[in-house]
Amino acid sequence: xKNVLILGCGLLxxxxxxxxxxxxxxxxxxxxxxxKLNIAKIKKLKLSGTIIRSxxxxxxxxxxxxxxxxxxxxxxxxxxINKYISPxxxxxxxxxSKYESSKIIKKFLRKGINWTQSHxxxxxxxxxxxxxxxxxxxxxxxxxxxxxxxxxxHIKFLxxxxxxxxxxxxxxxxxEHDKIFSITSHLPHLIAYNLVKSAQDxxxxxxxxxxxxxxxxxxxxxxxxxxxxxxWRDIFFDNKKNLIKAIELFIKNLNGFKKDINxxxxxxxxxxxxxxxxxxxxxxxxxxxxxKPDFGRS
Amino acid sequence: xKNVLILGCGLLxxxxxxxxxxxxxxxxxxxxxxxKLNIAKIKKLKLSGTIIRSxxxxxxxxxxxxxxxxxxxxxxxxxxINKYISPxxxxxxxxxSKYESSKIIKKFLRKGINWTQSHxxxxxxxxxxxxxxxxxxxxxxxxxxxxxxxxxxHIKFLxxxxxxxxxxxxxxxxxEHDKIFSITSHLPHLIAYNLVKSAQDxxxxxxxxxxxxxxxxxxxxxxxxxxxxxxWRDIFFDNKKNLIKAIELFIKNLNGFKKDINxxxxxxxxxxxxxxxxxxxxxxxxxxxxxKPDFGRS
Numbered sequence: 001x002k003n004v005l006i007l008g009c010g011l012l013x014x015x016x017x018x019x020x021x022x023x024x025x026x027x028x029x030x031x032x033x034x035x036k037l038n039i040a041k042i043k044k045l046k047l048s049g050t051i052i053r054s055x056x057x058x059x060x061x062x063x064x065x066x067x068x069x070x071x072x073x074x075x076x077x078x079x080x081i082n083k084y085i086s087p088x089x090x091x092x093x094x095x096x097s098k099y100e101s102s103k104i105i106k107k108f109l110r111k112g113i114n115w116t117q118s119h120x121x122x123x124x125x126x127x128x129x130x131x132x133x134x135x136x137x138x139x140x141x142x143x144x145x146x147x148x149x150x151x152x153x154h155i156k157f158l159x160x161x162x163x164x165x166x167x168x169x170x171x172x173x174x175x176e177h178d179k180i181f182s183i184t185s186h187l188p189h190l191i192a193y194n195l196v197k198s199a200q201d202x203x204x205x206x207x208x209x210x211x212x213x214x215x216x217x218x219x220x221x222x223x224x225x226x227x228x229x230x231x232w233r234d235i236f237f238d239n240k241k242n243l244i245k246a247i248e249l250f251i252k253n254l255n256g257f258k259k260d261i262n263x264x265x266x267x268x269x270x271x272x273x274x275x276x277x278x279x280x281x282x283x284x285x286x287x288x289x290x291x292k293p294d295f296g297r298s
Numbered sequence: 299x300k301n302v303l304i305l306g307c308g309l310l311x312x313x314x315x316x317x318x319x320x321x322x323x324x325x326x327x328x329x330x331x332x333x334k335l336n337i338a339k340i341k342k343l344k345l346s347g348t349i350i351r352s353x354x355x356x357x358x359x360x361x362x363x364x365x366x367x368x369x370x371x372x373x374x375x376x377x378x379i380n381k382y383i384s385p386x387x388x389x390x391x392x393x394x395s396k397y398e399s400s401k402i403i404k405k406f407l408r409k410g411i412n413w414t415q416s417h418x419x420x421x422x423x424x425x426x427x428x429x430x431x432x433x434x435x436x437x438x439x440x441x442x443x444x445x446x447x448x449x450x451x452h453i454k455f456l457x458x459x460x461x462x463x464x465x466x467x468x469x470x471x472x473x474e475h476d477k478i479f480s481i482t483s484h485l486p487h488l489i490a491y492n493l494v495k496s497a498q499d500x501x502x503x504x505x506x507x508x509x510x511x512x513x514x515x516x517x518x519x520x521x522x523x524x525x526x527x528x529x530w531r532d533i534f535f536d537n538k539k540n541l542i543k544a545i546e547l548f549i550k551n552l553n554g555f556k557k558d559i560n561x562x563x564x565x566x567x568x569x570x571x572x573x574x575x576x577x578x579x580x581x582x583x584x585x586x587x588x589x590k591p592d593f594g595r596s
Contacts, residue, residue, distance in 0.1 A: 096514075121513050121514050125578075141511060141513070180508060184514050184515065185511075185514030185515045188515030195485065198481065198485070202547060208478050212439070213419060213441075213483075214581055215419050217484075217490075217522060218482040221486055222577050222581055225574040225577070226575050229571035230568075233567050236555075236559050240559050240560070243559060244556060244559065249499060250492065250552070253495050254488075257492055258542060258545050261535060264538075266531065273531060276494040276495055277527070279494050279497065283512055
């Protein structure tokens with residue numbers, strides 16, 4: 001690969017820049033970033049990419065374009081790059097939900113151009129290029145989306161690209177992807193936001209100083225609930241169909257726990273509490289656990 | 299202080315044994331443990347306490363008795379020690395909820411005997427004496443409960459004891475304690491159990507392999523949901539009144555999020571997502587954050 005264009009240079013975009021540069025995966029890295037604050041940070045960090053002002057320069061000179069912006073910016077950017085892009089260019093993104101965003105892509109991307117979606121399962125509760133790391137993708141899963149019209153050459157290219165970046169890859173369709181991540185990532189994040197919101201409401205009503213005593217559980221949720229709000233709004237809206245179902249399942253189960261507690265139903269509650277431990281063992285067995293918390297971007 | 303009796307030598311009991319011995323806080327440490335497996339572990343670990351078979355020996359020879367068992371065992375143990383105990387002996391416990399357990403204590407403990415409740419805010423998702431650490435309480439809050447009939451001398455003694463153990467102490471009444479911890483600890487644990495249960499249900503219905511992709515959020519909840527089930531059942535039942543209220547507030551808020559997502563209400567959801575970040579900043583500012591996850595026992 002000669003050149004790559006990174007659209008959006010926040011946490012993950014800047015991590016890609018660092019990695020691509022370190023491993024010499026591309027000759028030239030073009031960076032397009034709309035936030036002036038981020039541009040100043042990128043310059044200060046001396047990231048080894050060329051910051052471009054005109055999208056045209058980046059698009060016509062790159063073999064690979066990676067969208068690293070919030071998903072809500074895809075449409076605008078697509079409309080801007082349509083006239084410069086060639087069918088040979090490989091386009092991907094790192095968005096955390098796929099089905100709805102693929103509809104936007106299909107609707108607005110010029111006919112004959114391919115976009116093959118990726119989803120690296122990594123991230124952090126902090127945002128911005130200053131928090132990026134070259135090993136952000138190391139040993140993490142990266143999902144490649146294969147739907148009916150996916151260009152197989154592009155999948156092959158991206159498979160090799162993400163492996164160079166350090167990821168383990170797996171291929172699935174967008175519907176399956178969105179179902180899985182609605183429950184392993186999107187619901188957990190929503191729940192964390194909701195728990196912190198409930199604590200804030202409680203604090204207002206009771207006028208207690210809760211935060212001082214947050215070490216007993218709340219603290220660890222607050223970490224997830226500090227993730228980037230634009231990104232998460234986009235994910236929640238984009239994966240609405242699956243997320244609503246997940247919320248409903250969650251509330252149904254929570255009402256089950258409430259009933260057990262109300263009736264002091266020893267047998268029923270113990271069965272549930274014991275059962276959930278098994279997931280933990282499975283996660284440890286699959287070496288998905290780590291010592292440090294690492295609340296994936298999704 | 300001469301001698302101390304540790305009733306129940308699991309994660310926290312064994313941590314107290316280690317600390318008391320290391321800092322020479324007591325001359326002799328008596329350990330009473332009913333699980334044969336734990337006794338074998340304690341012997342193998344060579345913890346420097348005397349394992350006693352008869353409660354009488356420990357009770358009559360100790361100035362301080364610390365209940366480190368699940369709360370559901372208090373009643374049985376109280377009935378067994380009642381005839382040996384003297385009004386001079388200081389009794390405390392490390393239970394995570396206070397109001398209901400204080401009623402059990404009042405009801406069954408012999409008249410004239412004092413029990414002053416403590417709650418060190420520490421713990422782990424792993425149980426058993428092999429996981430105890432001498433610095434388990436270091437720089438952690440320990441709540442001392444002061445109700446109408448609390449013996450002030452005993453509070454003073456325990457205040458000094460917990461400081462020797464490494465904790466920061468704070469005094470509050472049992473009602474306030476249970477309200478605060480229903481939201482900072484008991485609800486978060488219930489939510490974690492409920493999230494993992496929902497993921498298990500989803501896995502059964504969809505036949506997807508979720509755990510492989512748990513790094514996006516679910517993994518971090520599974521850690522909390524692996525905590526000791528007996529202890530947590532006791533806490534959920536004991537703090538039922540406040541926990542039910544917390545669950546209801548949580549479901550109300552979650553339905554609010556669901557509505558935002560359904561209607562794609564950008565303004566409303568962003569307001570909430572931004573607002574929750576503030577809790578995180580407050581936690582970091584109060585130095586309640588840590589690098590490693592440390593899901594407190596409560």
